[in-house]
Amino acid sequence: MALDFIPLSQYTDYFHILVLCLIFIAFWQCASGNILKQNVAEFNAGWGFVLAILIIIYMGLRPVSGVFGDTINYANGFERFKGIPMRWVWDGEWLFQNLMHWFARVSGIHLFFLFCSTLYVLPLWIAMHRMFGNYSYVPFLIIIGMFTFWTYGVNGIRNGIGASLIILAMTYVDNIPIMIVLCALATGFHSSVFLMIGAGLLAWFIKNSYYYLAAWVACIFLSYLIGNTIQSYLAGLGIGGEDERFTTYLTIDAEEFARTELTILRTGFRWDFLAYSSMAVGVGWYFIFKRKFQDEYYHWIYNSFLITNAFWVLVIRAAFSNRFAQISWFIMPIVLIYPFMKKRFWLNHEKMLGYAILIFYAFAFYSNILRG
Numbered sequence: 001m002a003l004d005f006i007p008l009s010q011y012t013d014y015f016h017i018l019v020l021c022l023i024f025i026a027f028w029q030c031a032s033g034n035i036l037k038q039n040v041a042e043f044n045a046g047w048g049f050v051l052a053i054l055i056i057i058y059m060g061l062r063p064v065s066g067v068f069g070d071t072i073n074y075a076n077g078f079e080r081f082k083g084i085p086m087r088w089v090w091d092g093e094w095l096f097q098n099l100m101h102w103f104a105r106v107s108g109i110h111l112f113f114l115f116c117s118t119l120y121v122l123p124l125w126i127a128m129h130r131m132f133g134n135y136s137y138v139p140f141l142i143i144i145g146m147f148t149f150w151t152y153g154v155n156g157i158r159n160g161i162g163a164s165l166i167i168l169a170m171t172y173v174d175n176i177p178i179m180i181v182l183c184a185l186a187t188g189f190h191s192s193v194f195l196m197i198g199a200g201l202l203a204w205f206i207k208n209s210y211y212y213l214a215a216w217v218a219c220i221f222l223s224y225l226i227g228n229t230i231q232s233y234l235a236g237l238g239i240g241g242e243d244e245r246f247t248t249y250l251t252i253d254a255e256e257f258a259r260t261e262l263t264i265l266r267t268g269f270r271w272d273f274l275a276y277s278s279m280a281v282g283v284g285w286y287f288i289f290k291r292k293f294q295d296e297y298y299h300w301i302y303n304s305f306l307i308t309n310a311f312w313v314l315v316i317r318a319a320f321s322n323r324f325a326q327i328s329w330f331i332m333p334i335v336l337i338y339p340f341m342k343k344r345f346w347l348n349h350e351k352m353l354g355y356a357i358l359i360f361y362a363f364a365f366y367s368n369i370l371r372g
Contacts, residue, residue, distance in 0.1 A: 001061060001108065001111070002061050002062065002064070002110050002112040003008055003058065003061045003062065003063070004063055006066050007183055008063060008065055009067070011062060011063070011067070011068075011208055012067070012068075012150060012154075013369075015055075015058065015150055016150070016364075016368045016369055017369075018040075019141075019144055019145050019361075020361075020365065020369065021064060021147060022051075022141055022145075023077040023141070023357060023358070023361050024100070024125075026354070026357055027325045027354045029354075029359055030043075030350045030351060030353050030354025030355075030357065031350075031351060031354050032082050032263060033350045033351070034350070035138065035353065035354075036135070036349070036350055036353075038134070038220075040296055040361055041134050041135050041137070041180050041259060042134050044132045044137035044138070044145075045065040045129070045133075045136055045137050047090060047133070047137065048125065048128075048136055048137035048140050048141075049125065051140075051144075052121050052122060052124075052140070054140040055117070055144065056114070056117045056118050056121045056122065057114070057117075057155045058151075059113075059117040059120075059121070059154060060110070060113045060114030060116065060117035060118065061110055061113070061114060062113070062323025063155060064109060068154040068155060069151070069153050069155030069156075070152060070154075070155045070157070071113075071155065071157075071241075072114075072157065074100075074157060075109050077080055077100065078100055078103070078104050078109050078112060078333070079104070079109075081100060081105070081284070082103035082105070082237055083103045084101070086101055086102060086105055087347035088241070091291075092191075093158055093188060093190055093191060094188050095185060095189055096158050096161070096189045096190070097190065099112075099115070100112065103115065108180045112158065116157050116161060117153055119164065119165070119189075120152070120157070120160045120161050120164050121153070121164075123164040123165055123167065124140065124143055124164050124168070125140055125166060125167040126168055126305075127164075127168045127170070127171045128140045128143070128165045129246055130168075131228065131334070132341050135341050138340075138341065138353070138357070139334070139337045139338075139341060141357075142333045142336060142357070142360055142361075143333045144336045145357075145360065145361045145364055146329065146332065146333055147230045147276075147363055147364035147367040148322075148329060150348075150368075151246040152326065156323070156326070157258040158189045158190040159189075159192055161186075161189045161190070162186040162187070162188075162189035162190035163186070163190075163192075163193060163196065163326075163327070163330040164330075165182050165186035165189070165193075166182070166183060166185075166186045166193050166196045166200075166226045166330070167331070167334070168182055169182035169186065169344045170200065170301070170304075173297065173300075176214070179359050183197050192323070192324075194310060194325050195308055195327050196304070196327055196330070196331070198307075199299070199303075199304045199305075199308045200304045201302045202303075202307060203300050203303035203307060204300060206303075207296070207299060207300070207303070209284070209288050209289075209299055209302055209303055209306075210289075211309075212302075212303045212306035212307060213284075213285060213306060214279070215306070215310055216281060216306045216309065216310045216313070219313040219314055220274070220313055222314065223269070223313050223314050223315075223316050224269060225264040226326060227269070227314065227315075227316060227317050228317065230314050230315070231315050231317060233313070234314070236314060246336075252357075254332065261273060268317060269316055269317060270316050270317075270321060270322075270325075273316070273321070273322065273325050274316065276315070276363050277309050277312075277313075277328065277329070277332070278327065279336070279359075279360070279363075280305060280309075280335040280336055281306065281309070282326050283304070283335060283336050283339075284298075284306075284335050287345075288302065291345060293339050293343065295338075295343075297341060298338050298339065299343070301331060301334050301335060301338065302335050304331055305328050305331040305332060305335050308327045308328035309325070309328035310333065311324065311327075311328075312324040312325040312327065312328060333360075336360050337356075340352075340355065340356060
């Protein structure tokens with residue numbers, strides 16, 4: 001059932017090449033001034049749905065291999081569930097564990113991965129459709145063009161699903177019961193979404209973006225000057241309770257981990273990741289403060305991003321700091337593209353959108369294609 005005919009060494013590359021081609025096509029549509037025309041937008045929206053289905057199939061039916069990171073570990077856990085009587089659990093990431101156990105009892109690993117990729121990709125497409133209607137294709141393209149999109153579909157699967165459900169939940173501000181249900185389901189996949197939920201709650205009640213922007217800048221200075229002290233303090237709080245992963249991520253010895261796991265972990269002050277995050281910080285600042293973009297929903301999204309990203313900045317030196325950064329990076333595509341799709345800011349708005357698409361994709365192009 002897996003797509004075994006595609007060479008493992010090129011499987012991920014084919015996805016990135018597809019995204020690159022789609023980026024260039026979107027840029028051409030922008031340069032020709034057609035991308036926001038109703039008929040083109042409607043065609044793109046239909047293609048966007050087909051694209052989402054193709055990604056789900058391609059991602060979900062990948063071969064089981066260490067080439068895809070933790071795919072092999074999930075597969076091993078799946079095999080261990082076979083033959084074990086089904087017993088519903090409520091602790092930890094309960095929903096993911098229960099679903100994996102159920103699929104192990106009734107199906108094979110590829111159907112389970114296909115289900116996981118559906119839960120990862122489809123909520124994102126639905127969320128963009130709810131936000132932008134027939135103009136949802138470009139925002140969805142920005143999402144799949146983020147440099148970690150593929151990784152969190154095949155490696156950090158639980159985190160990816162949980163965050164996708166939170167993004168969908170954030171579109172139900174007009175229906176709080178559905179929002180709460182989606183958030184509850186998301187916590188059953190990965191505990192990291194509690195930070196996203198907490199950020200959303202704080203930003204819901206305290207709305208002034210200036211405070212969050214100032215706090216984000218302050219966190220950079222604090223992290224640079226006393227980051228190790230802050231990291232040790234947070235590790236000692238026992239925030240994760242019985243789940244010790246949070247503490248482990250902050251305290252693990254990168255060199256020892258590299259020796260035992262035969263891999264490399266980058267540590268230190270991650271200026272590259274900070275520059276990447278700053279792109280969204282700068283875009284939000286420009287539209288909110290410079291262009292006076294008065295959209296309460298966008299302010300809420302931007303503030304939620306700043307809160308989650310500021311937390312990562314405080315632990316930027318951790319060996320697995322990218323896992324904390326990713327919590328905010330899930331929100332980042334919406335911060336980047338939302339104003340472009342909601343209001344015309346320039347006479348040549350389509351061309352400016354095209355340049356923005358290229359800039360937003362540049363880091364992914366460097367990380368996933370040039371550097372490989």
